[in-house]
Amino acid sequence: MKTVIVYKSKTGFAKKYAEWISEELSADIFEASDVNINMLTVYDTVIYGGGLYAIGINGVKLITQNIEKLKDKKVVVFATGASTSRGEVIQEVKNKNFTTEQQKYMMFFYLRGGFNYSKLKPFDKVLMTLLKWKIKNKKKKGKELTPDEKGMIAAYDNPVDFTRKKNINKLIDYVYS
Structure with a gap:
């Protein structure tokens, strides 16, 4: 084979x-x-x-x-x-x-x-930064974050x-x- x-x-x-x-x-x-x-x-x-x-x-x-x-x-x-x-x-x-x-x-x-945010190319970093802002906005509005969203926020600074x-x-x- x-x-x-x-x-x-x-x-x-x-x-x-x-x-x-x-x-x-x-x-x-x-x-x-x-x-x-x-x-x-x-x-x-x-x-x-x-x-x-x-x-x-x-x-x-x-x-x-x-x-x-x-x-x-x-x-x-x-x-x-x-x-x-x-x-x-x-x-x-x-x-x-x-x-x-x-x-x-x-x-x-x-x-x-x-x-690993640091390994992304500039365009992908922009997209991921927009996603991060969206998630943070959701949190500011008092909405519950999903486990994936919580993990994503934590992973921005710690791969x-x-x-x-x-x-x-x-x-x-x-x-x-």
């Missing part, structure tokens, strides 16, 4: 998981900017990973726009984010990123990553890393099944 891992990572969390998965599966690994769909068609298993940004998976169009060429492969997509894994959130991410038809041809996994190698176990088991 020939396997490839492709990832797109802004702050390093998706890259870290991609490297661990590559080690476990003895798979080839590439950054998304270094591949094209024709390179991927020679593999039996294609794994794509990217960070979540406003519930969109960074760079996943490589897979979604080429699903027809990958239908006969085992396709796995993973996303990383700072939030805990909750069923309704995972379903929302799947539905935003993949049509019902696309979901038939792939398996999706959420791997908890982290948040958090929730990556754990054991988080890839279900994905690895699926690939071997």
Whole structure:
């Protein structure tokens, strides 16, 4: 079984998981900017990973726009984010990123990553600062913050890393099944 891992990572969390998965599966690994769909068609298993940004998976169009060429492969997509894994959130991410038809041809996994404001590019910093202001405004108005919002505010000044190698176990088991 020939396997490839492709990832797109802004702050390093998706890259870290991609490297661990590559080690476990003895798979080839590439950054998304270094591949094209024709390179991927020679593999039996294609794994794509990217960070979540406003519930969109960074760079996943490589897979979604080429699903027809990958239908006969085992396709796995993973996303990383700072939030805990909750069923309704995972379903929302799947539905935003993949049509019902696309979901038939792939398996999706959420791997908890982290948040490091200092590693963001200027545009992403602006977006995250706007989000921070929005959350702080909510708090000023006396509204209850969600656990994710509380965690996000705390992580601005203190980066958090929730990556754990054991988080890839279900994905690895699926690939071997």
